Amino acid sequence: MCDHQQCIHLTYNVSGDDFTTAGEASSNFKKKLMDLGVDRKTIRRVSISMYEGEINMVIHANGGVIDAYICTDHIDLILKDQGPGIPDIDKAMQVGYSTAPAQVQALGFGAGMGLPNIKNNTDDLSIETELGVGTTLRMRINLED
Numbered sequence: 001m002c003d004h005q006q007c008i009h010l011t012y013n014v015s016g017d018d019f020t021t022a023g024e025a026s027s028n029f030k031k032k033l034m035d036l037g038v039d040r041k042t043i044r045r046v047s048i049s050m051y052e053g054e055i056n057m058v059i060h061a062n063g064g065v066i067d068a069y070i071c072t073d074h075i076d077l078i079l080k081d082q083g084p085g086i087p088d089i090d091k092a093m094q095v096g097y098s099t100a101p102a103q104v105q106a107l108g109f110g111a112g113m114g115l116p117n118i119k120n121n122t123d124d125l126s127i128e129t130e131l132g133v134g135t136t137l138r139m140r141i142n143l144e145d
């Protein structure tokens, strides 16, 4: 168990429906990890996972908050939004499943790859969601030793 007491904690606010700033939180956190000398493989996995979660908040949930924790042997990301919730998580986890509207697809999003990508790049993923209340994604990526 990790209570995050000894970890470095960073918080990012993610604005909804703003494609000009979308991805800023994950690129800022990536820089932070590079400055700290975290190994490249871990940085890659964290960046992909955080970016996909961040973009999902922008597109599907009108934004939210990301808490990132850098701990001794792992990185935890907690992404919390107050969006519509996910009606069927198993379906949402499937490659190719997307509810992104046409105008968002025109920007290159909506391949239905984000959640499967997160699953593949994390050591642990949990999704809590309630319709009309919001969604919380908890991701853990272990540091290479």
Ligand SMILES: Nc1ncnc2c1ncn2[C@@H]1O[C@H](COP(=O)(O)OP(=O)(O)OP(=O)(O)O)[C@@H](O)[C@H]1O
Binding pocket: 052, 056, 057, 059, 060, 061, 081, 083, 084, 085, 086, 092, 093, 097, 098, 099, 100, 108, 109, 110, 111, 112, 113, 114, 115, 116, 135
């Ligand atoms: N934070 C969220 N709030 C509400 N629904 C979500 C959220 N994240 C994902 N979803 C739902 O799960 C579906 C699948 O998400 P996923 O990230 O895999 O694909 P996508 O965002 O539609 O496309 P891509 O990530 O490839 O651009 C979304 O289309 C949406 O219906």
Ligand SMILES: [Mg+2]
Binding pocket: 052, 055, 056, 110, 113, 114, 115
């Ligand atoms: Mg997505």
